[in-house]
Amino acid sequence: MAGEISKAIGERGEEVAKKIFTEILGYDKIVTGISIECFKGKEHKLGKAKDDRKSHGIDGLVGDVSQLSNRTLDIGYISVKKTEKVGYKKADVAKHIRDLAYGLECFKKSKKLAEFKRNYSNIKDAEIIGILIYFSDLNDLHESLNEYVKDYNIPSDLDFDNIVIIDNKRISFFIDTILKDKLTFGKDNISFVYHNSGLNPAIQNYYGSNMPLYYLFSDIIVTRIKADSEVILKFFYVEEYSDDILRGMIDLAIDYDKLDSIDKVVFTFKDYIKSESQANVQEILIQYQSHFNPEKVEVTGHFPTFKNL
Template structure:
């Protein structure tokens, strides 16, 4: 958690570099790109027509969730040294609109054409906008997304998908993945890719990899795999606080993963799990899943980094 606390006080580009390269596993992050604006009057944000759009970060990977698809993430960073606004919708609409206009022009840009030509065995490009709106002064677990989730999106906007990463979601990724890397510092940590029904070829070659798929960035459950000395530990990181009802669903979710290369142990982590308060709920939930190796090899724990669980 120390690295995130340090990075959030620096420039937005440092946040992008740390989050996407160190935490989410994108080693090919491209920074400080610029594309021409194709609709200067519509896209103007100030007095005069827009002439170009700056792109804070750009990620490109073969999709592990859909065969022959190139995943492209266009990253816009809106870092504030102050707290999030008490009424954040106004600022959020500006940030959102700025990213939408960038996405509209990116599709017809030379940069898009160059990137598509550089990848082989691709029949489709899936472009996602990623808005990183981070605050230095607000709490690290501050959830600004919930405060703007009912915003109306203009029918004049043309885009495929936009994912918003705020303090709370960034902190979830950092807490979970840094904790796993620290605990298994000699292990190989990978993200697990589920069977989407569209990735049969990808799963044949590998069902896990070094980067978090773009489509997982809005997920509240992140599956990880750690390999040490040919033994595999399967880890499910949960963003929400511990609840018995959610635990039952997560147990079923864990057992549905049948492509993990024979995991030796399963760990489920919550941000607030407390052994004294919650262990009886774990035992109760396990009683519904029979007397098998799943029960004996499972651990429920906490992934928040603090002095109580280091």
């Protein structure tokens, strides 16, 4: 019985990961059910395991040629954990992070990485990002695990620079913004905007169908929307409205000057209360009116409510 429950939880986790990366973030496919050899069996044991570790299971692999760095293949190494409890335990998060870091270490030496890279041509380098999808159906949809692990100190032996955590809050952010617009306007009319990183001087596409994996680290997502005869540049911010964040997003909008005739710019926040912030917004837009017409700018929430109409 316990084995069947564990199997069902695993399948549910893989289903969520697949929907995030294929239906929302625009990747053609996610490779699942992968196992690789463990090269450090003794060091990579977890908890009270008696035997040396023999392998690492990978819940998913995604990848694509980077739009941010020339001739680079971005690879997402995905681990999915679904808790059946309310809240998160710091010990569990620490264990999952360590397990992911160990898996990444062996993946970089594995035959599976070499096989994966052979699917892409004209690649010079590969950047691997560890992605921990850790969620709970029982928690609030917008709950972050940050509050549960704020005192967690990352062990010095783990490479955490290339690990990103996607929790309930981040999954809901993707659903409330990108997926909502794909359902509203049609997925073929939604593109992710690619910025000039300085490492991609040969970039040919300034927007495309899939979101670069490194954008998973960002609290801001930028899309280009074709809506009937209009082209909309849309900025989503994961948190509540802030004057400083709005200014930062406007500065980004000014930098995106090769996106083909933008008719409208929209800035959306998790929660925007028009009666509280409208005066500040109008003052900020006036400061930027030499760059674009304030009449073509809209500031609102992810969802329309009476508070932001």
